[in-house]
Amino acid sequence: xxxxxxxxxxxxxxxxxxxxxxxxxxxxxxxxxxxxxxxxxxxxxxxxxxxxxxxxxx
Amino acid sequence: xxxxxxxxxxxxxxxxxxxxxxxxxxxxxxxxxxxxxxxxxxxxxxxxxxxxxxxxxxxxxxxxxxxxxxxxxxxxxxxxxxxxxxxxxxxxxxxxxxxxxxxxxxxxxxxxxxxxxxxxxxxxxxxxxxxxxxxxxxxxxxxxxxxxxxxxxxxxxxxxxxxxxxxxxxxxxxxxxxxxxxxxxxxxxxxxxxxxxxxxxxxxxxxxxxxxxxxxxxxxxxxxxxxxxxxxxxxxxxx
Numbered sequence: 001x002x003x004x005x006x007x008x009x010x011x012x013x014x015x016x017x018x019x020x021x022x023x024x025x026x027x028x029x030x031x032x033x034x035x036x037x038x039x040x041x042x043x044x045x046x047x048x049x050x051x052x053x054x055x056x057x058x
Numbered sequence: 059x060x061x062x063x064x065x066x067x068x069x070x071x072x073x074x075x076x077x078x079x080x081x082x083x084x085x086x087x088x089x090x091x092x093x094x095x096x097x098x099x100x101x102x103x104x105x106x107x108x109x110x111x112x113x114x115x116x117x118x119x120x121x122x123x124x125x126x127x128x129x130x131x132x133x134x135x136x137x138x139x140x141x142x143x144x145x146x147x148x149x150x151x152x153x154x155x156x157x158x159x160x161x162x163x164x165x166x167x168x169x170x171x172x173x174x175x176x177x178x179x180x181x182x183x184x185x186x187x188x189x190x191x192x193x194x195x196x197x198x199x200x201x202x203x204x205x206x207x208x209x210x211x212x213x214x215x216x217x218x219x220x221x222x223x224x225x226x227x228x229x230x231x232x233x234x235x236x237x238x239x240x241x242x243x244x245x246x247x248x249x250x251x252x253x254x255x256x257x258x259x260x261x262x263x264x265x266x267x268x269x270x271x272x273x274x275x276x277x278x279x280x281x282x283x284x285x286x287x288x289x290x291x292x293x294x295x296x297x
Contacts, residue, residue, distance in 0.1 A: 031222045035279060035284060035286040038274070
């Protein structure tokens with residue numbers, strides 16, 4: 001205990017910060033991709049719908 | 059009580075207590091195990107949100123000269139049984155007495171901002187003493203990183219971060235909701251302009267992709283309580 005001396009005062013990360021744990025990073029990464037994928041899909045469908053409306057309904 | 063904690067000086071020593079890890083750590087509380095110094099004000103946000111609580115043994119919270127008698131426990135104090143508290147109390151008392159002696163030796167009570175060298179010396183001597191009187195059973199070299207990881211996992215739980223489920227707090231969600239609503243408003247205005255003014259080429263509708271994407275991005279992040287950018291950059295922000 002205490003053999004490993006530290007050179008500066010440790011500052012714990014609390015309300016915001018970086019994640020050190022690989023399993024958490026992986027889970028976050030998957031969720032981020034899901035949100036980006038859903039955004040892409042929803043954008044494509046909505047834009048296509050609008051374009052069809054512009055071309056054929058007006 | 060919370061306001062008074064905030065006026066405590068920046069750095070205080072934290073007891074390294076690992077005689078019985080089963081008692082020191084549970085799902086409901088976490089007795090901070092550490093040999094280094096930590097600033098109480100780092101926890102100000104959590105305390106003011108009532109997410110973390112301090113349990114102070116022997117009501118020594120207000121005695122700034124007797125900070126070494128303080129045991130910090132994060133978690134819900136009502137779930138911390140008297141049995142657990144009494145089991146650590148005696149050990150803590152011994153440690154506190156010795157730490158007080160060290161404080162006097164290095165004049166830490168007089169000097170408000172001790173140097174890192176002195177902090178290291180106190181931490182080292184304190185650790186040696188704990189080993190000497192068998193207050194710590196685990197004789198592995200002290201690893202600040204490991205200790206920090208344990209504490210951080212507990213803090214994640216306390217502030218509501220859940221990997222893959224929630225990495226932003228209320229304020230951050232609100233920002234994304236506002237971003238989504240404004241973007242959709244821009245997209246709707248753009249769409250109506252193109253729709254009702256026949257002279258505008260219909261293919262200008264492609265330009266609407268950007269606000270639509272921003273709108274969906276904001277709203278999805280709001281509903282999922284999750285920031286995709288934070289997720290990709292290994293960050294969390296529970297403000």
